[in-house]
Amino acid sequence: MRKIERFATICVMVAGAAIASPSFAQTVWHNTKFGMSVKQVQAAVPEAVPNPEAGHGTIQTALLRVNDVEMAGHKLKAFLYFHDYHLAEVDFELKTDGGDDAARAFDDITKALRLKYGKESTMNVDPSGTGGQGWWSAKPTNISLFYAKYPPDPAGVLTIQYLEP
Structure with missing residues (x-):
């Protein structure tokens, strides 16, 4: 009986260690995983640099950023948010200084996300072309895509x- 108890205890410990291990976590973006430290x-992501505008948020802080990211032919800036110095969220903002248009980028990135993750869970687009939002529940990551023109x-x-579920 003791051997069975010992075996069960070892199995529980190994399973717990695997789940808690960052190597078990799923890739979020660019080889990052939720829970990773800043280092x-x-x-x-060697191109990630400290974000000089990080401030000190009470919940999450964008400690790192990547200035030049390309997605579906559009230039974006990435912000990597940390909670207690562990990766919790990755946000992207369209760089419109080169004349890019949010509505066109929304359409192109929607197509790219559909190819990678399948049909979105929800999609709402204003018929006037002034805004839209899509949501993918791409386990283990939730993805929100939003645009507005005003x-x-x-x-x-x-x-x-890219949000942790």
């Missing part, structure tokens, strides 16, 4: 969030 993220910015804004 681990910098090793996985004066005085004719290009609009576009954000993508």
Whole structure:
């Protein structure tokens, strides 16, 4: 009986260690995994640099950023958010200074996300072309894609969030 108890205890310990291990976590973006430390993220994404605008948020802080990311032919800036110095979220903002348009980027990135993750869970697009939002539940990551156009910015804004479920 003791051998069975010992075997069961060892199995529980091994399973618990595997689940808690960062190597067991699923890839979020660019070889990052939720729960990674700042140093681990910098090793996985060498172009990630400290974000000078990080501030000190009470919940999550964008400690790192990547200035030049390309997604579906559009240039974006990535912000890597940490909670207690562990990766919790990756956000992207469209760089519109080169004349890019948020509505066009939304369409192109939606197509790319559909190819990679399948049909979105929800999609709402304003028929006037002033905004839209899509949501993918791509286990283990949730992805939110949002755009809006409003004066005085004719290009609009576009954000993508890779969120921990």
